Amino acid sequence: MHLSRHRTNEGARWALNGWYLPAACTLETLLGLPVGDVPGFLEKQSTGEAADGELLAPVEPSHEVWAAGVTYRISREARMFESKEADIYDKVYDATRPELFFKANGWRVAGHGQPVRVRKDSHWNVPEPELVLVVNSRMEIVGYTAGNDVSSRDIEGENSLYLPQAKIYDGCCSLGPGITLGDPDSMRDLPITMRVFRDGEAVFEGAISTSEMKRPFEELAEYLGKELSFPAGAFLMTGTSLVPPDDFDLKPGDRVEVSVGGMTLENGVEQ
Numbered sequence: 001m002h003l004s005r006h007r008t009n010e011g012a013r014w015a016l017n018g019w020y021l022p023a024a025c026t027l028e029t030l031l032g033l034p035v036g037d038v039p040g041f042l043e044k045q046s047t048g049e050a051a052d053g054e055l056l057a058p059v060e061p062s063h064e065v066w067a068a069g070v071t072y073r074i075s076r077e078a079r080m081f082e083s084k085e086a087d088i089y090d091k092v093y094d095a096t097r098p099e100l101f102f103k104a105n106g107w108r109v110a111g112h113g114q115p116v117r118v119r120k121d122s123h124w125n126v127p128e129p130e131l132v133l134v135v136n137s138r139m140e141i142v143g144y145t146a147g148n149d150v151s152s153r154d155i156e157g158e159n160s161l162y163l164p165q166a167k168i169y170d171g172c173c174s175l176g177p178g179i180t181l182g183d184p185d186s187m188r189d190l191p192i193t194m195r196v197f198r199d200g201e202a203v204f205e206g207a208i209s210t211s212e213m214k215r216p217f218e219e220l221a222e223y224l225g226k227e228l229s230f231p232a233g234a235f236l237m238t239g240t241s242l243v244p245p246d247d248f249d250l251k252p253g254d255r256v257e258v259s260v261g262g263m264t265l266e267n268g269v270e271q
Contacts, residue, residue, distance in 0.1 A: 001039060003027070003143075004178035005111075006053030012060075015051030016042050027060050027179075031233025035140040038181065057111030058145055058179045062232040065109060065173055067130075067149055068220050069099035071213050071239030098215055098223055101163060103149065103173055103237060110174040115270040117171025118250050122152035125250040128240040129194040129258040131187060131210055133217055134179050136233045139225035141217055143181040146260035147237050148174045148267060150250070174267045175235065184217045190261040192241045196248075197255040206242040213238065 004015045005027075014021045025045050030038055059065065070093045092099045110116050118125035132147035150173065156166035189211040196204040217238065224236055250256075254269040 001042060001143075001181040002178050003030075003058060003181065004051065005056045005058045006051050007056055008053045012056055013051070013053070016046055018051055019046045020049040020051045021045045022047060027058070028062055028232040031134070031136040031142065032231070033136065034138065035136060035142050035183075038136075038142060055112050055177055057106075057109045057114070057175050058177070059106040059109050059175055059235060060232070061105070061107040063106040063235060064102065064230065065104040065106070065132075065147075065175070065235040065237065066224055067101055067103040067167070067237035068215070068239045069101065071098070071215050071220075072208070072241050093214065098220055100220070100224055101167065103167060108170060108173065110171060110267055112174075112177035112265050112267070114174065114267060115171065116148060116150050116174050116256070116267045117169070117270050118150065118252065119152050119155070119169055120271055122155055122166075123249065124154035124157075125150065125152050126244055126248065127194065127196065127250055127256045127258070129192050129242050129260070130237045130239060131190060131192065131241075131260050132175060133221060133236040133238060134233065135221050135224070135230070135236060137229075137231050139221050139230070141184050141221055142233070143179045144187055144260070145175050145179045145235070146177075146258050146263045146265040147235075148256055148258050148265060149237050149240065150174075151240075171270065174265060176265045177263060180261060180263065187217060187261075191259070193257075193259045194242050195257045196244070196250070197257070198251065198253070203254075204244045204248060206244075208241045210238075210241075212241070215239075
């Protein structure tokens with residue numbers, strides 16, 4: 001089952017497998033249900049009306065996007081290279097407690113075809129392709145989407161306490177193009193690829209599998225919900241899986257293509 005969100009004359013509407021759901025059927029409603037009840041609920045909702053509106057980010061303003069850090073070995077190595085406090089990334093990679101941080105409100109998230117941004121006060125920016133968990137109000141994993149966690153490596157590397165400024169700003173995150181419903185087992189060996197185009201030429205290409213993640217998806221969701229409640233559900237980026245070379249800097253005018261499983265998310269870059 002695949003959910004997508006579209007712009008219509010009456011406002012944003014959700015669709016299931018290309019067919020609109022009733023206007024009153026929201027993601028917040030779905031993520032208030034136990035995970036086992038979601039497929040049956042959705043099967044009764046289709047209107048038979050083809051979804052032809054412009055794609056929007058598959059997230060509502062009431063949702064929060066969080067992120068996990070240093071869950072792949074390549075991310076640990078990159079963070080250690082850039083940082084003046086390299087040992088903290090080595091320690092968190094092996095620690096019991098994962099690194100979790102807030103990334104964006106739902107209204108700040110760009111969708112497929114919409115621009116992401118790089119900070120004007122940074123000179124080393126990178127896209128970060130990630131599988132993004134969709135969790136319900138019970139912290140059960142309902143499905144996933146593709147995400148691009150844009151980051152300012154020089155700001156984070158200068159001082160670890162600058163992480164929020166390196167990660168959280170207008171246009172710092174994109175999700176989409178939709179949500180694939182499924183259990184965690186269906187996500188454990190999904191291909192993740194990223195390509196960055198500049199002036200029509202690919203300046204970065206990389207591929208990896210979610211099987212190389214150090215931490216189970218369920219562990220990340222459990223830690224996120226230990227002392228936080230999400231009545232509307234939440235989105236959890238599961239960590240940087242591909243890192244461009246150290247001399248790479250994302251530029252305005254670039255185009256980033258992130259694929260996770262069968263979904264491909266594309267965004268232009270602005271400053």
